[in-house]
Amino acid sequence: MEKFNYIIGMFYVLICLYSAKMLILLTGLNIPAPLVGLIILFLLLKGRILAPQRLAATCQSLIAYMALFFIPVGVGFIEHLQLIAQHKLLILSLLFLLPCLVLFSVGKLAAKGKYRD
Amino acid sequence: MTSILVCILTIGLFLVARQVYKSWPSPLLNPVLICITIITLVLLLTGYKYPTYFQASIPIDWFLEPAVVALAYPLYQQYTHIKSAFKLLIFCAFIGVSVSTIFAYALCVFMQADSDLTSTMMALSVTSPITLLITESLGGVPSVAAAMVILIGVFGGVFGLKLLTLLNISQPQAKGVALGVSCHAIGTAAAMEYHPLAGAFASVAMILSAIISAFWVPILFTILNSLYA
Numbered sequence: 001m002e003k004f005n006y007i008i009g010m011f012y013v014l015i016c017l018y019s020a021k022m023l024i025l026l027t028g029l030n031i032p033a034p035l036v037g038l039i040i041l042f043l044l045l046k047g048r049i050l051a052p053q054r055l056a057a058t059c060q061s062l063i064a065y066m067a068l069f070f071i072p073v074g075v076g077f078i079e080h081l082q083l084i085a086q087h088k089l090l091i092l093s094l095l096f097l098l099p100c101l102v103l104f105s106v107g108k109l110a111a112k113g114k115y116r117d
Numbered sequence: 118m119t120s121i122l123v124c125i126l127t128i129g130l131f132l133v134a135r136q137v138y139k140s141w142p143s144p145l146l147n148p149v150l151i152c153i154t155i156i157t158l159v160l161l162l163t164g165y166k167y168p169t170y171f172q173a174s175i176p177i178d179w180f181l182e183p184a185v186v187a188l189a190y191p192l193y194q195q196y197t198h199i200k201s202a203f204k205l206l207i208f209c210a211f212i213g214v215s216v217s218t219i220f221a222y223a224l225c226v227f228m229q230a231d232s233d234l235t236s237t238m239m240a241l242s243v244t245s246p247i248t249l250l251i252t253e254s255l256g257g258v259p260s261v262a263a264a265m266v267i268l269i270g271v272f273g274g275v276f277g278l279k280l281l282t283l284l285n286i287s288q289p290q291a292k293g294v295a296l297g298v299s300c301h302a303i304g305t306a307a308a309m310e311y312h313p314l315a316g317a318f319a320s321v322a323m324i325l326s327a328i329i330s331a332f333w334v335p336i337l338f339t340i341l342n343s344l345y346a
Binding site: 010013014016017020030031032033034035036037038039040041042045046048052055056058059060062063064065066068069070071072073074076077078079080082083084087089090093094096097098099100101102103104105106107108109110111112113115 | 121125128131137148149152153156157158161167170171175177178180182183184186187188189190191192193194202205206208209210212213216217221224225228230231233234235238241242245246247249250251253254256259260261263264265267268269272273277280281284286287288290291292294295298299300306314318322327329331332335337341
């Protein structure tokens with residue numbers, strides 16, 4: 001029985017994704033559908049409409065290999081080497097300054113929180 | 118036929134890169150970074166066209182959207198554990214995403230980048246699969262944004278924890294949140310290695326940044342555009 005959980009989980013994941021696409025089509029919102037699907041699935045879990053065990057196998061393996069799934073698009077920057085070369089300085093400055101700035105601001109803010117261990 | 122072969126080679130390369138990363142877990146040996154670099158080199162050297170490669174690898178690409186939906190599961194699991202800090206995490210992610218977008222916009226304006234490039238740099242405080250989606254909806258160049266996000270992640274994976282210690286931030290939870298928001302998946306991996314609590318907070322912060330970015334970055338981008346124009 002165990003292994004069929006992958007298919008059952010995928011069934012629910014795809015339903016959430018499709019509902020999200022429909023919702024976006026109907027409302028005309030400019031939000032990526034998979035993120036709306038994420039919220040739908042989260043609400044279904046939180047509202048105890050879906051049992052987490054039904055999704056565990058599928059979600060865990062999809063996430064474990066998520067990095068693989070965006071390699072095809074990721075390689076696409078090859079088509080834009082000229083754009084990158086033209087804006088080397090801007091790109092390099094962003095690469096260093098952006099993570100430092102966000103680490104600093106979020107780190108300082110998060111440090112104000114009181115955490116129960 | 119070609120499609121199957123391209124998928125076999127891409128998945129095979131990824132599995133090898135993952136194995137290498139397991140033996141030497143350094144952010145510089147991040148499997149995605151290695152795979153994208155090697156495939157890019159192969160395409161450049163053989164003259165194989167990218168659109169042909171992409172067409173052939175569509176079966177792999179197809180799983181990206183379901184995988185993003187699947188992030189709901191760890192979010193739900195962590196939510197039950199760290200309910201008390203949830204609001205703070207949402208606020209931190211909101212601030213982090215806003216700071217990142219506003220700063221990138223300002224720098225683009227300052228350096229007189231064209232609008233294509235500016236919209237490419239708007240969603241850099243999220244994990245790369247999400248950057249692809251948001252950047253596409255903003256009319257930027259998704260693959261360039263994804264490459265930026267991966268490199269930012271590598272930077273954070275190498276220097277993030279040292280930088281946070283230098284800033285006198287000591288709680289593992291706060292370090293995790295900062296790494297998750299600013300350095301996404303690679304930062305989260307570094308946080309997990311450092312401390313389990315940091316890892317848990319980082320992964321939730323990363324997913325919350327993704328959700329907030331999807332809703333907030335397009336609005337913020339419109340606001341910034343109307344202010345500047």
